[in-house]
Amino acid sequence: MADWTDTLPEAAQAYLEGRRLDEVECIIADLPGIARGKAVPASKFARQQHFHLPDSIFFQTITGDWGEAAGDEGFIERDMILKPDMSTATAAPWTGDWTLQVIHDAYNRDGKPIPFAPRNVLKRVVDLYRKHGMNPVVAPEMEFFLVARNLDPAKAIEPMMGRSGRPAAARQAYSMTAVDEFGPVIDDIYDFAEAQGFEIDGITQEGGAGQLEINLRHGDPVKLADEVFYFKRLIREAALKHNCFATFMAKPIEDEPGSSMHVHHSILDPETGRNLFVGPQGGETDAFFHFIGGLQKHLPDAVAVLAPYVNSYRRYVKDHAAPINLAWARDNRTTGIRVPLSPPEARRVENRMAGMDCNPYLGIAASLACGLLGMMNETRPDAQFKGDAYEGEPDIPRVLGEALDMFDEATDLHDILGPEFARVYSIVKRAEYEEFLQVISPWEREHLLMNV
Structure with a gap:
């Protein structure tokens, strides 16, 4: 032993x-x-x-x-x-x-x-980067809700009771008092993470009732996807110890923000460790703009991977902290593609499209694949967006069926992710979609039963 x-x-x-x-x-x-x-x-x-x-x-x-x-x-x-x-x-x-x-x-x-094992899909994409002389680096952000135990699927999901005995409050983003409400759960999250050897960059209260965000340190994409995979289980177990549920649904509660998995990307030279998004004088390189161009061009085809369920599309709501288009800008959280404030050596591109309900291996793989296609094809992005991007028109699919149609046609994306993965993924997701379409919702019974 x-x-x-x-x-x-x-x-x-x-x-x-x-x-x-x-x-x-x-x-x-x-x-x-x-x-x-x-x-x-x-x-x-x-x-x-x-x-x-x-x-x-x-x-x-x-x-x-x-x-x-x-x-x-x-x-x-x-x-x-x-x-x-x-x-x-x-x-x-x-x-x-x-x-x-x-x-x-x-x-x-x-x-x-x-070829359709998710970790193998991500390894394939990372290997393609390395064959092109590049090392991709990612940093995921995980959003999730702590909610009251829900044993009846017909009942709406409700916020959990906090330490004070009151339900978790909404619209308290970055409130330390709100974080303290979940203190015992967060303590166990920290303890479990420490026992597993994971380094948390920070925990913050987000805008939803009982919604938290955990940031992870940047690193190798496969290693970080492993950590998100492990963290989902860890967080669920910590919540169960305190008589509540942790949910990673993209949109668990009506009229509350959804939960995303923002992914920050940078690309390093494997020999020197230099950030390829940074030029000799600290300026932005062609690789930086081509990566953004690849995201703008190919992310619509990848949305079926980043938003894999019918519920995922409820998150893309104007003015609800989720992007509705693929504009890019510096330090602007209304755009789907954001360049955060940073010194030149830490320059990175944040993809804000993925929901927390996506498979972390596949979500990171799809995002990296879009950026790689942009760099391979020298795709130029649109001009930087100025202002509130929610005022623009949506340019992503709005329902799963439409997203799957676009994914099926994206043969260049399939070449990066693997054609056999693309075939299996589409079949499985269409089977799920057909199952969903057979379910009659409370909205239909309430408004159609006696009125049509």
């Missing part, structure tokens, strides 16, 4: 110091970003080099139904070979025993990466 635990990441070793490891959770993210896998005794994990799961986990919809995406051989549920990435080994500090989680990568029997 000591042989392999001695090589664990530092935080995992610290977590286990003086303790006996009981169990290892072998996990992988499916298309929605749900952790799938197996829990095995630590002694068995020490002896195994891989384990198997059927490829059908990537054909499953968010409801547990299936998209007909298995291909020519039919739905035979072929086994994948899942191999651990031990650099991802981290604590599961909410469990009753001493447990580690380890993210696995999926391969076929020939040793080739499964």
